[in-house]
Amino acid sequence: MDFFGNFLDPQSILAQSELVPVKLLIDLPQLSQFNSILSSQSDSLFEIDFTETETETETETTEMSKIYFDSTKQKSPKIYLPLWIAIPLHQQKAVQIQMPYNFSNTFHSIWKSDSTSIKLQKIKRHFYTTGAILAQIFNDENLIDSMSQMLIKRFLKISDLADEPKIEQKDLITSQVTTDREEFIDNLDWLEQSLFQIGKQNSKQYQIWKNRASHKIQQSNVSVKTLKRFRIN
Amino acid sequence: MNTEIAVELLKELQRTTEQLPKYDQSLVQKVIEETNRKQEQLHEMVKQKKYEDTISKTKLHILNYMIERNEQILTSYHLERGKKLIEMRWDFGSVIPNQIRENITQNEESFHHEYCQILEDYMNSLDLDLTQDHQPPSNDLYIEVRVLKDYGQIFIDGGQSIVELKKNSRLFLRRVDAENLIREGVLEHIISN
Numbered sequence: 537m538d539f540f541g542n543f544l545d546p547q548s549i550l551a552q553s554e555l556v557p558v559k560l561l562i563d564l565p566q567l568s569q570f571n572s573i574l575s576s577q578s579d580s581l582f583e584i585d586f587t588e589t590e591t592e593t594e595t596e597t598t599e600m601s602k603i604y605f606d607s608t609k610q611k612s613p614k615i616y617l618p619l620w621i622a623i624p625l626h627q628q629k630a631v632q633i634q635m636p637y638n639f640s641n642t643f644h645s646i647w648k649s650d651s652t653s654i655k656l657q658k659i660k661r662h663f664y665t666t667g668a669i670l671a672q673i674f675n676d677e678n679l680i681d682s683m684s685q686m687l688i689k690r691f692l693k694i695s696d697l698a699d700e701p702k703i704e705q706k707d708l709i710t711s712q713v714t715t716d717r718e719e720f721i722d723n724l725d726w727l728e729q730s731l732f733q734i735g736k737q738n739s740k741q742y743q744i745w746k747n748r749a750s751h752k753i754q755q756s757n758v759s760v761k762t763l764k765r766f767r768i769n
Numbered sequence: 770m771n772t773e774i775a776v777e778l779l780k781e782l783q784r785t786t787e788q789l790p791k792y793d794q795s796l797v798q799k800v801i802e803e804t805n806r807k808q809e810q811l812h813e814m815v816k817q818k819k820y821e822d823t824i825s826k827t828k829l830h831i832l833n834y835m836i837e838r839n840e841q842i843l844t845s846y847h848l849e850r851g852k853k854l855i856e857m858r859w860d861f862g863s864v865i866p867n868q869i870r871e872n873i874t875q876n877e878e879s880f881h882h883e884y885c886q887i888l889e890d891y892m893n894s895l896d897l898d899l900t901q902d903h904q905p906p907s908n909d910l911y912i913e914v915r916v917l918k919d920y921g922q923i924f925i926d927g928g929q930s931i932v933e934l935k936k937n938s939r940l941f942l943r944r945v946d947a948e949n950l951i952r953e954g955v956l957e958h959i960i961s962n
Contacts, residue, residue: 544845546779553776562823618773621834630827749960751907753947758861758869759954761788 547726551662552620556670558631560615619669626673639670644682651689655723663725687728694728697721698735775800775842782849789853791872797843804839807832854881858888859900862949901948911941914956923950 541548617631625631638659647654656663664683671679697717724732744750778796811832819825854877857865863885870878892899920934925946932940934955942956950956 543841544848546782546845546849549842549845550776550779550783553773562827620838621831624830624834625827628827628830630823630830751904752960753904753912753944753951753958755954755957756860756952758788758857758866759952761786 547662548665551665551726553618554660554662554666555616555618556622556636556666557634558615558617558622558626559634560630561632562630619666623669623673633670633673635670635674635676639667639679641678644678647682647686651686652693652720654686656725656728657723661726664727690724690728691731693720694724694732695735698732699739773838773842774803775839778842778846779849782846787869787872788857789850789869789872792850792874792877794874797846800839800843804836807836807839811836850877851880855884857881858885861952862900863889898945901945903952906944910943912944912947913939913941913959913961914947914951915939915959916955917957918955920950920955 615631617625622631622633626633660666664687667679667683670676671683697720700717721729721732741750744752774796778793778800781790781793781796811829814820814825814829814832820829850873854873857869858881865873865878865881873881888899916934916936916938919936922931922933923946924930925932925942932942934940934950939959947956947958951958
């Protein structure tokens with residue numbers, strides 16, 4: 537099952553770094569050693585959440601990471617793995633991917649009713665990609681439906697903002713509007729940000745066409761960004 | 770927080786405001802060293818036949834996924850840089866500005882040169898300049914331009930005439946002669962409504 541589309545697309549690769557909670561299906565008694573073998577030189581590969589455990593009676597740390605686990609507790613710690621490793625392990629039945637709390641049914645009604653106030657970037661940078669993958673894994677059509685409806689409502693606002701010129705001069709009234717606009721744009725997921733950028737370009741192209749200048753030869757992006765000029769006699 | 774040092778390469782490419790950021794030799798080297806280390810661990814486990822129980826098999830699989838992941842990211846990084854160089858040929862011409870030349874490796878420079886050569890050979894075989902007319906052209910054979918910088922003399926009309934480009938002067942030139950200089954930022958196309 538192909539989850540990520542284009543193998544060499546940078547955005548697909550970055551989306552694969554999103555973390556999801558998993559449950560171990562195989563026994564891993566030496567979890568910290570396991571992690572230290574696999575981690576890179578800096579921090580650990582896995583993020584382990586111990587908020588559900590109570591008091592820790594025994595802890596073990598690796599030299600590289602800040603992982604603690606309680607070997608006396610029967611309940612296993614919650615583990616978060618990046619998608620690029622969680623999916624193949626899930627397919628091999630070494631782990632079981634669990635639905636993240638932020639994608640559970642609890643939130644679907646909020647997505648549909650109050651779509652434009654949700655700060656997606658704070659939930660996941662690649663919110664829709666992660667949601668689509670989770671929907672595929674769990675065969676959850678409800679998730680797809682809720683995300684689609686949210687995207688449609690947010691897209692209406694995104695395309696309106698893309699058409700608006702940026703307000704340069706602020707007074708007491710408009711400065712508030714501009715702050716909300718900027719805040720909304722800063723909290724878009726990467727898919728929405730791409731749509732916003734395309735909307736802005738379209739708006740610009742429309743203005744050029746309106747001014748009967750669509751046949752005007754434009755300076756290339758390279759020369760705009762490169763400031764020096766050559767002098768040749 | 771997961772930490773993949775290789776992912777930083779792609780994030781660098783995304784974050785940059787320049788046409789092409791400096792090739793991050795040190796980070797690429799770190800990724801290659803990390804991949805080699807994982808490869809050695811994998812070979813060691815296979816050599817010692819440590820793959821019979823489920824835990825060891827899982828470790829082997831994970832090592833393999835990490836190696837593939839690093840290779841995927843390195844390939845994507847180099848491919849994206851290659852695409853930007855190709856885009857530059859179509860956008861700007863076959864000369865690489867000095868600011869960008871400082872940011873690319875020798876391999877990338879020779880890639881760019883070979884690509885330009887292939888494109889030239891192809892265009893010569895068609896007797897067409899495919900890099901002209903990025904926007905749909907109007908019916909005007911001649912266009913009005915303003916000179917933005919002193920540029921010296923250029924050949925026009927297929928090499929038959931010479932014209933001096935002095936700053937702030939306005940000229941009527943053939944579209945095919947002016948287009949490349951406009952894209953380079955030497956001339957500005959003036960539209961009169």
